[in-house]
Amino acid sequence: xxxxxxxxxxxxxxxxxxxxxxxxxxxxxxxxxxxxxxxxxxxxxxxxxxxxxxxxxxxxxxxxxxxxxxxxxxxxxxxxxxxxxxxxxxxxxxxxxxxxxxxxxxxxxxxxxxxxxxxxxxxxxxxxxxxxxxxxxxxxxxxxxxxxxxxxxxxxxxxxxxxxxxxxxxxxxxxxxxxxxxxxxxxxxxxxxxxxxxxxxxxxxxxxxxxxxxxxxxxxxxxxxxxxxxxxxxxxxxxxxxxxxxxxxxxxxxxxxxxxxxxxxxxxxxxxxxxxxxxxxxxxxxxxxxxxxxxxxxxxxxxxxxxxxxxxxxxxxx
Amino acid sequence: xxxxxxxxxxxxxxxxxxxxxxxxxxxxxxxxxxxxxxxxxxxxxxxxxxxxxxxxxxxxxxxxxxxxxxxxxxxxxxxxxxxxxxxxxxxxxxxxxxxxxxxxxxxxxxxxxxxxxxxxxxxxxxxxxxxxxxxxxxxxxxxxxxxxxxxxxxxxxxxxxxxxxxxxxxxxxxxxxxxxxxxxxxxxxxxxxxxxxxxxxxxxxxxxxxxxxxxxxxxxxxxxxxxxxxxxxxxxxxxxxxxxxxxxxxxxxxxxxxxxxxxxxxxxxxxxxxxxxxxxxxxxxxxxxxxxxxxxxxxxx
Numbered sequence: 001x002x003x004x005x006x007x008x009x010x011x012x013x014x015x016x017x018x019x020x021x022x023x024x025x026x027x028x029x030x031x032x033x034x035x036x037x038x039x040x041x042x043x044x045x046x047x048x049x050x051x052x053x054x055x056x057x058x059x060x061x062x063x064x065x066x067x068x069x070x071x072x073x074x075x076x077x078x079x080x081x082x083x084x085x086x087x088x089x090x091x092x093x094x095x096x097x098x099x100x101x102x103x104x105x106x107x108x109x110x111x112x113x114x115x116x117x118x119x120x121x122x123x124x125x126x127x128x129x130x131x132x133x134x135x136x137x138x139x140x141x142x143x144x145x146x147x148x149x150x151x152x153x154x155x156x157x158x159x160x161x162x163x164x165x166x167x168x169x170x171x172x173x174x175x176x177x178x179x180x181x182x183x184x185x186x187x188x189x190x191x192x193x194x195x196x197x198x199x200x201x202x203x204x205x206x207x208x209x210x211x212x213x214x215x216x217x218x219x220x221x222x223x224x225x226x227x228x229x230x231x232x233x234x235x236x237x238x239x240x241x242x243x244x245x246x247x248x249x250x251x252x253x254x255x256x257x258x259x260x261x262x263x264x265x266x267x268x269x270x271x272x273x274x275x276x277x278x279x280x281x282x283x284x285x286x287x288x289x290x291x292x293x294x295x296x297x298x299x300x301x302x303x304x305x306x307x308x309x310x311x312x313x314x315x316x317x318x
Numbered sequence: 319x320x321x322x323x324x325x326x327x328x329x330x331x332x333x334x335x336x337x338x339x340x341x342x343x344x345x346x347x348x349x350x351x352x353x354x355x356x357x358x359x360x361x362x363x364x365x366x367x368x369x370x371x372x373x374x375x376x377x378x379x380x381x382x383x384x385x386x387x388x389x390x391x392x393x394x395x396x397x398x399x400x401x402x403x404x405x406x407x408x409x410x411x412x413x414x415x416x417x418x419x420x421x422x423x424x425x426x427x428x429x430x431x432x433x434x435x436x437x438x439x440x441x442x443x444x445x446x447x448x449x450x451x452x453x454x455x456x457x458x459x460x461x462x463x464x465x466x467x468x469x470x471x472x473x474x475x476x477x478x479x480x481x482x483x484x485x486x487x488x489x490x491x492x493x494x495x496x497x498x499x500x501x502x503x504x505x506x507x508x509x510x511x512x513x514x515x516x517x518x519x520x521x522x523x524x525x526x527x528x529x530x531x532x533x534x535x536x537x538x539x540x541x542x543x544x545x546x547x548x549x550x551x552x553x554x555x556x557x558x559x560x561x562x563x564x565x566x567x568x569x570x571x572x573x574x575x576x577x578x579x580x581x582x583x584x585x586x587x588x589x590x591x592x593x594x595x596x597x598x599x600x601x602x603x604x605x606x607x608x609x610x611x612x613x614x615x616x617x618x619x
Contacts, residue, residue, distance in 0.1 A: 116596040127589040286423035292416025
């Protein structure tokens with residue numbers, strides 16, 4: 001546990017010093033984006049890392065969250081704090097709706113159906129113009145406010161997402177060491193064996209789906225209110241792959257690995273965007289593709305692999 | 319109108335079938351969804367464009383482009399998939415996604431993001447002629463135009479499918495492929511060079527995808543690096559529709575999907591043209607995962 005605490009300390013230590021530099025908006029914005037992606041990656045990690053199901057449609061939930069939050073705040077003027085529970089419900093509901101019928105599918109088919117789901121979400125957003133304004137995007141989303149104070153500065157958003165991140169992290173760590181978490185690991189290691197040991201596959205898989213989707217939707221809600229403009233192109237397949245990349249790079253199933261992977265990769269894309277010549281900027285995802293292949297070849301468990309020995313010790317000590 | 323849509327649907331379906339066969343072959347042999355397959359189709363169109371651009375005549379360019387794609391397919395297998403062949407299924411799938419992104423971005427770097435077109439003088443005059451052109455004096459109320467290009471796509475697809483069927487069922491290599499599909503380890507014990515046969519499978523699929531890419535490039539006359547992504551997914555949908563692992567199923571699935579897409583775009587909503595393929599795929603996977611012509615598989619402990 002000490003080592004983990006050290007890592008937590010390190011992460012907080014890395015991010016907090018931004019506070020004295022509220023003037024440098026760009027760096028703060030990248031930091032906010034990084035923490036947002038950590039939240040998203042933690043959500044996807046529940047399905048891919050914990051339950052061992054390859055979900056290629058995660059961005060669909062992110063998009064649903066963003067559009068629910070964006071449209072309701074534009075049309076009805078709801079505050080961000082009411083939107084969060086609403087988005088959690090919307091995410092969980094769509095997760096359950098997608099999860100329930102797809103559960104009996106095995107690995108590859110599951111990946112494809114989730115992929116198709118995300119594509120259909122983007123198609124719906126793009127084409128149902130009466131509802132979502134389609135390719136024009138939703139503009140003029142109000143900023144987040146708190147007791148009458150409107151947050152307009154970059155560093156304020158950084159702290160909001162940081163607090164969301166801490167809550168999500170705490171929640172996931174508690175889940176990981178609970179009965180639910182152990183059931184997920186059992187499903188990941190061997191579905192049939194888990195079922196034979198009395199793990200209710202349907203219930204735990206739907207739960208994984210619902211929780212993962214809710215976290216994605218929270219991320220979407222924050223994104224909509226932070227960026228204050230949403231567009232269907234923001235929720236394309238690429239985003240799913242990017243988030244998957246973060247998890248694979250850091251270490252599937254290991255929360256700390258996922259956080260580390262995100263801290264390395266998201267700022268790296270921003271740096272690449274700035275240092276690469278104009279004609280290469282579009283192709284910077286090349287690195288992500290190559291990275292996925294190379295990681296699978298040489299270090300399939302990521303930078304910080306999920307270690308079962310250490311887990312067993314934890315169970316003994318607790 | 320209906321007749322025209324049907325013809326267009328069959329042409330599109332033949333192209334999907336050519337790509338879908340590649341998915342199904344690879345899936346049948348090593349149980350991997352080769353996400354990068356759609357990008358090989360895209361590369362086929364771009365290789366053709368490059369060779370034609372260098373002034374190589376049509377037929378040699380065609381052959382060269384197909385050969386290049388076959389080489390890319392074999393390299394893809396050797397460099398990317400072979401090292402993870404006995405690893406986790408998830409690892410292989412993620413590798414495939416990674417390779418797909420890699421190819422798309424390489425194409426973006428080399429050829430740029432803007433749409434490329436085959437210049438008119440590159441393409442033989444034969445393809446531009448019309449095979450059927452209605453209305454003429456005799457048919458006042460029927461509208462139908464079919465070009466020689468469309469006829470070529472249909473005829474060539476049928477010929478290639480027959481050749482493929484013969485390769486799979488009549489040659490030694492085809493027998494080896496079917497043996498590996500049944501049991502990789504037993505096939506290796508029988509003296510089959512598994513790696514070579516798998517590379518051959520990739521070569522076969524890539525060659526067919528390249529042909530599809532070239533013909534789509536000529537048919538729509540617009541090629542771009544992301545074209546492989548949508549076509550790949552639709553072809554995969556076709557393969558699933560027909561029953562993945564089954565070659566005749568992939569052909570049937572391709573034609574059914576192509577028709578569904580053009581008819582849906584024509585009569586229901588053209589905005590949801592791609593959605594029809596995704597929805598069809600999801601419904602087939604959910605309700606009849608074995609597809610139209612596939613065999614149901616039972617998981618053994």
